[in-house]
Amino acid sequence: MTSPKKTVIFCDFDGTITITDNIVAIMNQFKPAGYEAIVEDTIKQRLTLKVGVGAMFALMPSGQKEELTSFVLNTAGIREGFQDFLHYLEAENIEFNVTSGGMDFFIHPMLAPFGIPADHIYCNGADFTGEQIEITWPNPCLPPCESGCGMCKTTVMRKFPEESYFRILIGDSLTDFEGAKIADLVYSRSHLTTKCEELGVDHVPYATFHDILKDMQLKQEQGVLKS
DSSP: OOOOSEEEEEEOOTTTTBSSOHHHHHHHHHOOTTHHHHHHHHHTTSSOHHHHHHHHHHTSBGGGHHHHHHHHHHHOOBOTTHHHHHHHHHHTTOEEEEEEEEEHHHHHHHHGGGTOOGGGEEEEEEEOSSSBOEEEOSSOOOTTOOSOOSSOHHHHHTTSOTTTEEEEEEEOSGGGHHHHHHOSEEEEOHHHHHHHHHHTOOOEEOSSHHHHHHHHHHHHHTTOOOO
């Protein structure tokens, strides 16, 4: 089936663009006192993502900003094929957005070499002006979402109406699943693939961005995608 709609991409950052999940890596590396209980409560959904992530970072002093940033930049790693994928999207005039529950203090430096416009990067903020780190939430849930996402991927996606856009989601975790349910095409790995399989959501598994690039080129040839 061909699509007359304009293609737009919403791509996760932690564990998708990067090889590692950076919030998890930060907590495991720096081990702020009391973080384990917050992680457990967040995983078991006794806390929303917004409350849990905010509480974890509030355990850490603002003076660690440079140390935290350097740690992520030196350990995260960019998934194979990302630069080639961005070149392909630019050549085909396909809009690319980063939709991440991560923080601006490590996302923006990691993505700086790739020239992605700042207004195409949706993520949480971090305020280092107080004694402890305070996470800020510039992209909160709006109805119909009431999940306490923190950075609400479905709210961002709904800014691009389904009547006009063919919406592609690329992700790896359960935090991408609500977006996957309203996307026209899902590229998944890890926990997102498992969840899609469990609940019957159509998806295309990937390991690298070269896999996604090849599948999108094929769908373009078939007339499924329009730039």
